[in-house]
């Protein structure tokens with residue numbers, strides 16, 4: 001189980017999260033949808049990070065993020081038939097560690113990667129990627145592989 005990212009994807013996500021500090025930044029992770037997407041051990045090769053606005057009211061943006069489902073549906077429609085899809089999400093944790101919050105768990109979908117970037121003093125300090133367990137009770141960490 002791993003998440004493969006190229007340098008451009010990493011740079012876009014990092015810039016989005018640093019710009020959003022001290023609020024949470026967020027966006028979509030797009031790439032080919034593998035045939036074994038729902039199987040343990042699947043590998044996602046992300047070829048695009050698409051930043052989106054954090055949909056919460058400003059008071060809530062410091063500790064959670066919201067991706068507008070209408071925007072998500074539009075992107076899914078745009079990618080329909082291409083073999084690519086939204087296979088994960090990235091968001092930042094201002095100051096706190098890159099471990100999923102209980103709120104992150106309630107929002108998480110199976111199979112997708114949840115890449116969390118910790119931002120400290122406006123700079124990315126750590127990042128970790130997670131996948132929800134099938135029973136929805138927790139996350140397991142997956143390997144991040146930087147390519148190119």
Ligand SMILES: [Zn+2]
Pocket residue numbers: 064091092093099100101104116
């Ligand atoms: Zn979070």
